Amino acid sequence: QVQLVESGGGLVQAGDSLTLSCVVSGRTFSAYGMGWFRQDPRKEPEFVATISPHGITTNYADSVKGRFRISRDNAKNTVYLQMNSLKPEDTATYYCAIRAAEYTTGPRPDDYSDWGQGTQVTVSS
Secondary structure, eight states: OOEEEEEOOEEEETTOOEEEEEEEESSOGGGSOEEEEEEOTTSOOEEEEEEOTTSOOEEEOTTTTTTEEEEEETTTTEEEEEEOSOOGGGOEEEEEEEESSTTOOOSOGGGEEEEOOOEEEEEEO
């Protein structure tokens, strides 16, 4: 059974930084691309960032490019999302997710088979 457990969310002020972590169990972590998504309750899930299985390829939503950085430590089965220069519009529940197929990557939520429980990030102005 695959489990993804996020941590690191919180309440911060605009301009602050946060780093989210997601620990994965039940899957050969190093064989799967990972993604971070976020969702405001009033909106559809939004792609944030993806990373390839060995961490060589990353992709970001335009809204976070240059401010967020996705990384992974395959020895620790963990993917990270470093968020800098946070803005109020970054407020959302952030989810990590693991791809359904090995050695793939991409921004479509439907291509991810398992998701964490989410961690709330709130940015005050």
